[in-house]
Amino acid sequence: MKNTWWFQRFTDYADRTFLVEGDTSYNYAALTERIEAYHAAFTESGLQAGDVVALQGDYTLNGIAALFALFGLKAIVAPITATSPSERTLREEAAQAQWLVQAQQELSIQPIAATSAPHDYVVRLKQTQHPGLILFSSGSTGTPKAMIHDVENLLAPFAHKRARRLCILIFLLYDHIGGLNTLFNGMATGAKIVVPASRDAHVVAQAIETHKVKLLPASPTFLNLFLMSGAAERYDLSSLRFITYGTEPMPESLLKRIKQQLPDTALIQTFGTSETGITQTISRSSESTLIKFDDPNTEYKIVDGELWMRSKSQILGYLNHEMSRFTAEGWFMTGDLVEEAQDGFLKITGRREELINVGGEKVTPSEVESVLLEMPEVADCLVYGEPNAITGHNVAAKIVPHAESDPRKLKRLIKQHCRQQLSPYKVPVRITFVDEAIFGERFKKLRRPTQTN
Template sequence: MSAASEGLLERLARIWEGVDHPFLIHPAGNLTFADILGQPPVDLTSVHRGDVVALIGDFDARSVHTLLRLFDLGAIVVPLTAATRAQHDYFLETALVDTVIDAAGVHRRENRHLRPRTHPLLEELRNDETAGLILFSTGTTGQPKAILHDLDHFIRRFDRPNPGLRALSFLLFDHIGGLNTLLQALFNRRVIVAPSGRTVDAVLDDCRRHGVEALPATPTFLRMLLLSGAVPQGVPETIRLITYSTERMDQPTLDALCALLPDVEFRQTFGMSELGIMRVASKARDSLFFNLGGRGVETRTVDNVLWIRTPARMRGYLNAPSPFDSEGWYNTGDIVVERDGFYKVTGRADDVINVGGLKFMAAEVEQAALALDAVLFAKAVGRDNPLTGQHVELLVQPVPGANLDTAELKAQLQQRLPAHMMPRRLRIDAVPVSHRYKLV
């Protein structure tokens, strides 16, 4: 039987036949594929091809089983978690959800029949008779955007086997990265380990106990890891790969890690829900330059801003205009330096600060602050004023236990920054970190 005509559940059952190791090691209990297949099925008789179905769940046997069955039914699935409950009404309305499945059961949304509405992109997907996926962005400004993906595109990358490493994962059920991790594991008989906590000690302990080989992290976590003194002795020998993403990594942190952990590979990841999953390759383990690959992925720069075109891109937003140009290119908003076909992100297009006509990146000011021993986090912003166009304001969070006052900070920064880049207001306080992408 060809893969195309075979259902997902059937296909995965064949992959896991005779294999009894779990695909998920979880503090609340491990999960095998047999656990998924052994689930009493949720009654989906009222769900039809093309229906939009919100599934409020997590990485548990019932949710995963139901998710796979909904895909096989050709539904357009909106995976949600209880953590975003306060926003569910908005999500259900925006995604034009027909049916909600939660722990209590299957609920058809009756009020929808009073105001029948649809969206051209949903109709397009229905006409193509493909299942879909709707994910919500977690932007800090404005309402979350409803991102519609074609499931066929999302699944196609799993046609080719890719054994991979035993990885730690924070398992975001409502996030493209989390679903990708789940499907990678299921299609390739991989093992994912859910951590029991987010502190350096908890993560290292879980890695040690479960023989984790790949650790996805953020630059913030890696800075904390260096400060904790756990490198290199406290880092388990099983770890072969550390990936970092979501914020800009600084070269001194990467250099320090590369020197202290000579046997570990370091790799940058880069992705956005709008573009699906892309393959990222770092130029070298100690390099912040990377390139993007994967089937049909193209890149180019326009005024130093990175643009990407990929066949795995979303169909569009349900509640915002298309971000693609007429040829399907997407403006990432990331300012990059290009060298030999590799890119290094130096900032965001909207992070450019212009003081009296002199332009620089907020990140350059942050890096100068981060280079000081007493500084843990730094956030620089450009603020408009009528005198110099903009000026820099800097918020700094000191390393725990460090004595740092604004006068000393100012004196130190003055030695490292030209006058126009000097922060004109300095604050020492906790630097807020957005809650979900900054995982570890």
Template sequence: MQWLLDRFATAAGQPAFIHEGETTTYAQVIAQIDGFGSVLAREGVKAGEKVAVLADYAPAVVCLILALARHGAIVIPLSRAAVVEEDAALAISGCDWFVEFDPEGREATFARRPIAAEHALVSALIAAGRPGLILFSSGSSGTPKAILHDFERIADKFRKQRAATRAIPFLMIDHFGGVNTVLAITSSLGTVVTVADRSVNAVCEAIARDRVQLLPATPSFLTLMLTSGLHRRLDLTSLTRITYGTEVMPQSTLSRLKQAFPGVELQQTYGLSEVGVLRSQSRPDGSLWVRVGGDGFETEVRDGILWIRSQYAMLGYLNAPSMFDPDGWFNTQDQVEVDGDYIKILGRVSDIINVGGQKVYPAEVEDVILELDNILDVAVLGEAHPLLGQIVVAKVSLLSPEPVEDLKRRIRAACRAHLAAYKAPAKVIVSDESFHTARQKKVRRA
């Protein structure tokens, strides 16, 4: 990790963070990392020990994580809005130390918390004298999986310096995409702008106030942002690039985004906690076709499923069988279409709805419904049916009240006009609940 600190030293006076209106320079970041190195020695934290860090983004939090990596520890980032319960996570990973930051991310409290959990992969990493990173899947389809990475290997992806930018790390610190974003911004000597929460208001106000250039977000968040109209009421002209990933983007949202931000580059990204984030290039026709790969990554499509081989892949799961084949290829479980060098992501295999043997991808139905008036958001899912296997169910939230029968007729008519009849929702449910996890990903379950 020393190469990263050496790079920071070349930009000592430049802003590394803007947090709660205060600027932290790269010189101050180096000083904080060195300071935490002294704290780790004083507390007695040893190389190879597992250290859980409960916090959100703040300069001190990132500095501690980098200090732990330099120290050779195994870092377990946790957030207060985690999709995985703290006790459940630590029971899987094990723990030696627990560090909790105050809500402002300024003061850290260290405490011994011995939780025994032996893993051959962790032992091998410690024996090699390498720092580690343990992250957890959302567990949306069962028990969360503990994912072990070599921290040094993740950071090495950013040795090649890229253009500096000012960006908001939208994904949480306990998400691979969040760690990847912070490393990408700081390794390029850009500026990390933190937000108090991931609400549309907080994010848009931060863009306007701190002149953010890059917004990495989820399609669900961007759909809500467009519906809110805040992009018209606040000055977001500093934005030069919006990236989107982690779930399928509705074409209707992408088209509206292009119209709302005509001078902004819209880039689809693709990555998984298990293999890392690939370089991507969206096709310039405003469609959802994207080319993915880059140095250290190989891709191929088998029976319509995307497989990836990565130099930055996880070492493995701590509590689940490997998803890699004998040649190191990872099954993403993402169904795709192929057009030359480009792919279009249709959805996760686990999300596909089977209606009498016919496949329905939730995103294609959601795309049609989002085009309709008075729709704030929608989540499409499958529900068991004794004859058909499953039926299509649409859960919708509305901008203003509307008679349910009128809404059902509008939705079914629109879907039948644009899709095969079996893809039209057999059931429509009006709901005020959020359709998203704390990671701003769509939840498609009853």
């Protein structure tokens, strides 16, 4: 383990602040000490290279140290943040975990009785003597897909990162590719990583003010909630130099509002999937949703409007699902719909599964949401397709009003505004007013999948 580039890097950063948890700060020396202690504890317990470990943890010194100690042992790690016992069990079974490690407070190591022979991908990874990482899909129904990464491939791009003096607030989840990418990037560059006490907008804003955070990775859904909360006016956010956003399409009107609120902050769009890893991108500007892929480790092409990708850091495969989204040549069909612009720039418009088919005409929810968010009366919205016996689908919208208003008058205003900006088939037929935005634990909008045939 001490021969790995990442352990040596952490050792070089010994005196730098590594992690801020509430009122407690730890330097990189504390991290390396904890990694070594946990590595010894895992070895003593009988845990071996190639074993599959369900790791219940979070962005704490213990959780991060346990993750890297298991990488150092060349184990295959499945981070789990689910709070429901049934959800945890689903993930442990999908990963075929042999061990349960809990690293929230005290370290706990428990063997799990094997119920089946190891998957071929696990056997193959064990033969290479490389550590592994198992991530899960964020589907809201059924058993989540368990996808297995070779950690050597996943971490390779970070080995060439240079040291920087950067303070990062970590926002996306501990078991999410975006959150882990932020963690790996920050640790490779010797950054100070701030963990907010919660993902409440005011708590995040206070952490930015207190610790002079320079980089905030977030989702468009959270950034809109951030604006709605008034936190940007209440706290000093002048230290914030960069906001990176991804995981879902950014409505153009929302991007403009964020830039108006934080004019000195660069807004940078990111892109990645759990299957292919995070791809290096270039944003045309802070006020543009156009991006360009600029990554020597990633190839892409567009097939019938859908983005296909192939990367050096993509998964070995799924442990509990067929590989129909991968071609024989290794291309991953992302399900993301894109439009091509000039000079190699692209615009991510939405997900194929969320496309609304209105009598043969296709509608992307993000386009309609962007128009709705132009209205000062609309604080937030969710656009989706509703079944219609004649047209296949209608466009429907759930609206969070900015303030109390007459529902009938507001509906008329919304439809009038949409008719001025959109083709008739894109105008919401059904408008429902709700008190709160609808999103999941990953701060992504939860839509109903639609049939696009």
